[in-house]
């Protein structure tokens with residue numbers, strides 16, 4: 001990754017759409033899965049991950065090869081495209097997207113949207129996000145330029161429309177083609193990779209961040225977010241519930257930090273909406289008690305986990321295990337992105353620090369109010 005240049009000043013921002021602001025990959029995954037099941041085939045999120053960054057034709061060829069279906073790529077695209085089009089009006093925002101768009105608008109920063117998607121699809125995707133379309137001074141679709149990303153055309157055109165020199169523009173992009181396009185256009189590029197553990201973007205971008213929640217705009221001369229409170233970021237709360245299962249064993253065994261893991265197969269929808277990282281909030285156990293908790297969501301880089309997991313650490317000393325008990329969680333704030341560590345000691349130290357931050361922050365009214373949520377009390381006798 002290139003060295004960050006804290007003194008650089010940028011005045012304009014150009015955003016990608018699919019995988020940067022909205023969760024397109026999940027929609028594509030769901031449509032493919034339902035189509036392929038009807039064809040008697042199986043499809044899982046790992047297979048979908050192999051499609052990220054591929055164009056529609058390339059992706060179609062990959063699916064047909066994997067599933068050995070008797071269609072040509074054109075036939076397959078003709079079948080699948082209407083199913084996708086139907087979904088664009090319900091596409092969800094990625095973590096931090098609303099916050100970013102609103103922040104830039106409220107600070108009067110000139111923002112353009114530059115997407116390989118055709119304009120009609122962009123319009124459909126923006127339709128379910130009130131206030132977004134008006135926040136963009138220009139929108140450039142893939143059908144408005146001769147060549148899409150990784151060609152720089154789309155970003156050059158966006159800069160022209162917002163009357164900015166490319167060198168004053170910051171691009172935020174999730175995919176390698178987008179990063180390469182931004183660099184080729186002579187812009188400063190922040191990558192927010194949507195492919196887990198992806199390193200391809202790292203070499204090409206000026207900065208790589210885990211999610212939009214981790215943006216530090218002040219590094220680039222733009223107005224900073226001012227919503228962090230005591231090292232925590234309040235988020236729109238989300239709620240999950242499930243039976244406590246045994247995890248990879250790394251928690252209590254190696255780290256001495258017992259995590260109450262939840263079965264990920266039940267939460268694939270919600271996990272795709274939430275970026276990996278360290279969160280905190282409140283935990284309710286069906287046998288009783290509401291406790292503070294801190295939790296990691298993601299692949300746990302230190303242990304090279306193969307799937308995205310949810311590992312809540314309840315900040316309370318329990319005398320015995322509670323496997324099988326129902327655990328309800330209200331996730332109210334974000335602390336940091338997932339990170340790798342040089343040693344298990346530094347990992348433990350950081351987890352304990354996360355615990356201290358969560359413990360303290362949860363007394364703040366903005367987080368404390370969720371302790372009384374009825375969601376946490378299901379199954380409890382009082």
Ligand SMILES: [Mg+2]
Nearest residue numbers: 016018019175
């Ligand atoms: Mg993208």
